[in-house]
Amino acid sequence: MNVEETIKTEKIIPLKQRSIIHLSLVENKINEVITNALKPYEVSLQQFNVLRILRGQKGKPANLSTLNERMVTKMSNTTRLVDKLITKGFVGRETCESNRRKVEITITNKGKAILLDMDNAMKNAEDMLLDKFTTEELNQLNKLLDKF
Amino acid sequence: MNVEETIKTEKIIPLKQRSIIHLSLVENKINEVITNALKPYEVSLQQFNVLRILRGQKGKPANLSTLNERMVTKMSNTTRLVDKLITKGFVGRETCESNRRKVEITITNKGKAILLDMDNAMKNAEDMLLDKFTTEELNQLNKLLDKF
DNA sequence: CATATACATTTGTATATACAATTGTTGTAC
DNA sequence: GTACAACAATTGTATATACAAATGTATATG
Numbered sequence: 001m002n003v004e005e006t007i008k009t010e011k012i013i014p015l016k017q018r019s020i021i022h023l024s025l026v027e028n029k030i031n032e033v034i035t036n037a038l039k040p041y042e043v044s045l046q047q048f049n050v051l052r053i054l055r056g057q058k059g060k061p062a063n064l065s066t067l068n069e070r071m072v073t074k075m076s077n078t079t080r081l082v083d084k085l086i087t088k089g090f091v092g093r094e095t096c097e098s099n100r101r102k103v104e105i106t107i108t109n110k111g112k113a114i115l116l117d118m119d120n121a122m123k124n125a126e127d128m129l130l131d132k133f134t135t136e137e138l139n140q141l142n143k144l145l146d147k148f
Numbered sequence: 149m150n151v152e153e154t155i156k157t158e159k160i161i162p163l164k165q166r167s168i169i170h171l172s173l174v175e176n177k178i179n180e181v182i183t184n185a186l187k188p189y190e191v192s193l194q195q196f197n198v199l200r201i202l203r204g205q206k207g208k209p210a211n212l213s214t215l216n217e218r219m220v221t222k223m224s225n226t227t228r229l230v231d232k233l234i235t236k237g238f239v240g241r242e243t244c245e246s247n248r249r250k251v252e253i254t255i256t257n258k259g260k261a262i263l264l265d266m267d268n269a270m271k272n273a274e275d276m277l278l279d280k281f282t283t284e285e286l287n288q289l290n291k292l293l294d295k296f
Numbered sequence: 297c298a299t300a301t302a303c304a305t306t307t308g309t310a311t312a313t314a315c316a317a318t319t320g321t322t323g324t325a326c
Numbered sequence: 327g328t329a330c331a332a333c334a335a336t337t338g339t340a341t342a343t344a345c346a347a348a349t350g351t352a353t354a355t356g
Contacts, residue, residue: 001293001294001295001296002294003290007217007218007219007220008217008218009204009218011204015283015286015287015290016274016275016278016286017270017274018290019278019281019286019289019290020178020182020274020277020278021220022289022290022293023171023174023175023178023293024175024178024220024221025220025293025296026171026293026296027171027172027175028220028221028222029296030168030171030172030296034168044312046312056157056159063334063335064334064335064336065333065334065335069155069156070155070156070157071155072155072169072172072173072176073172073176074176075312075313075314076313076314076315077312077313077314077315077336077337078335079335079336079337080312080313080336080337081312095335099321099322099333099334100320100321100322100334101320101321101322101333101334101335102321102333102334102335103334103335122165126164126165126168127164129168129296130164130167130168132295132296133167133292133295135163137292137295138163138164138167139163140288140292141167141170141289141292142151142163142166142167142170144281144285144288144289144292145149145170145171145173145174146149146150147149147280147281147285148149148173148174148177148277148280192342194342211304211305212304212305212306213303213304213305223342223343223344224343224344224345225306225307225342225343225344225345226305227305227306227307228306228307228342228343229342247303247304247351247352248350248351248352249303249304249305249350249351249352250303250304250305250351251304251305297356298355298356299354299355299356300353300354300355300356301352301353301354301355302351302352302353302354303350303351303352303353304349304350304351304352305348305349305350305351306347306348306349306350307346307347307348307349308345308346308347308348309344309345309346309347310343310344310345310346311342311343311344311345312341312342312343312344313340313341313342313343314339314340314341314342315338315339315340315341316337316338316339316340317336317337317338317339318335318336318337318338319334319335319336319337320333320334320335320336321332321333321334321335322331322332322333322334323330323331323332323333324329324330324331324332325328325329325330325331326327326328326329326330
């Protein structure tokens with residue numbers, strides 16, 4: 001991906017500004033590819049992340065604060081995100097016995113099953129996005145990103 | 149920024165998946181910092197980018213397709229984005245004489261003036277985001293991002 | 297020149313997200 | 327035990343964005 005070509009400019013972009021723009025362009029591409037990969041399952045990237053977090057809980061239910069903490073992109077409104085997953089039958093929700101302010105959110109078997117399919121789609125998307133990278137380069141990239 | 153800490157997981161994340169997540173987290177941070185930097189001017193990042201493109205035109209008016217081509221994040225609806233900038237008095241719009249299907253969008257003096265202020269705010273934001281990077285490292289980062 | 301097609305923008309509508317205010321619950325100080 | 331603050335989730339509202347359909351304009355074809 002060439003920055004100047006992508007945003008159709010002939011100007012010389014200062015290095016710092018170029019780096020920021022570059023990261024945004026890459027993120028846009030990532031989002032596009034992943035959103036496409038998830039389209040057949042009719043879940044958004046955010047919803048997919050919630051499912052993944054719930055599976056990571058290994059049966060232990062999660063509440064909204066926990067979900068929010070662990071999400072890659074924090075949302076101001078996790079309630080409605082969960083609402084959508086409930087409608088689809090992928091998660092369940094009930095109020096916590098020990099602390100009735102909290103809710104307990106769990107992934108259903110249907111949710112687990114569809115998540116397995118999505119794993120494959122996601123793996124393909126990742127492979128596609130990163131096919132030009134060696135392991136060495138990915139390590140290098142991660143190291144640089146740590147500086148943020 | 150530590151990925152595992154940020155999304156509160158103890159698991160080992162596969163390298164490719166970790167790279168994608170890492171990029172998303174970085175982009176989230178960038179967005180947050182920049183959105184904050186632009187808040188005093190009451191323009192969104194998208195609107196700022198339109199203003200910057202228009203300035204780059206050096207007086208030559210732009211039409212919607214041109215704007216869309218050059219935007220970092222492509223939008224499905226540039227009309228309404230421009231609407232908002234017109235309301236604020238930062239840009240002007242009139243239908244093109246030679247081809248009445250097209251519109252001519254230009255930045256106003258008021259728009260240019262405020263853009264100068266925003267330049268400073270943006271430069272600060274960039275410096276803040278990238279303060280841990282050497283020039284060498286930024287070049288390395290850009291080179292890696294080219295692989296996308 | 298009448299019709300069809302392509303083009304550029306605008307409008308309509310549904311969904312997504314951000315932010316603020318509200319509701320219900322728990323714990324604590326008096 | 328009543329009043330108050332802190333907590334967790336939900337609801338309301340405004341704005342943002344995606345996608346599809348509609349409008350108006352220009353160009354090509356017979």
